Amino acid sequence: MPNIVGFLCNWCSYTGADLAGSNKLEVSPSISVTRVMCSSRINPSLVLNALLWGADGVLVAGCHPGDCHYKEGNYYTRRRFAQLKKVLESLNIDPERVELAWVSAAEGRRYAEVVNTFTEKIRQLGPNPLQKTQF
Numbered sequence: 001m002p003n004i005v006g007f008l009c010n011w012c013s014y015t016g017a018d019l020a021g022s023n024k025l026e027v028s029p030s031i032s033v034t035r036v037m038c039s040s041r042i043n044p045s046l047v048l049n050a051l052l053w054g055a056d057g058v059l060v061a062g063c064h065p066g067d068c069h070y071k072e073g074n075y076y077t078r079r080r081f082a083q084l085k086k087v088l089e090s091l092n093i094d095p096e097r098v099e100l101a102w103v104s105a106a107e108g109r110r111y112a113e114v115v116n117t118f119t120e121k122i123r124q125l126g127p128n129p130l131q132k133t134q135f
């Protein structure tokens with residue numbers, strides 16, 4: 001079972017995850033969730049550190065573009081994420097190990113799909129090779 005770190009925004013994605021649970025949808029237990037107020041609160045260094053500390057994958061989920069409760073937060077997230085993928089490539093870390101998704105509070109089913117699909121993708125990539133590195 002992969003070890004995935006999830007950062008979910010409080011207003012949309014975390015509520016969507018809650019809805020998935022309330023509706024008893026099947027969500028992979030591979031994900032350990034941290035709730036943040038907005039996806040824009042996720043400094044890319046947190047994602048990088050999660051990978052360096054051995055997470056197999058990192059999922060960041062927030063409100064759909066235009067729906068961020070802090071107006072432009074998820075636009076910043078989207079831009080930072082594009083940069084983060086380039087940084088990961090330059091560090092020889094597979095950028096496919098990180099995922100950005102938009103999940104609203106009403107999308108419990110989408111949340112389940114995002115987590116299950118990402119889990120399967122990470123399973124196919126295999127364990128994070130950095131797990132063998134001791135810091």
Ligand code: FES
Binds near residue numbers: 039040061070073
């Ligand atoms: S409040 Fe959800 S992404 Fe900003």
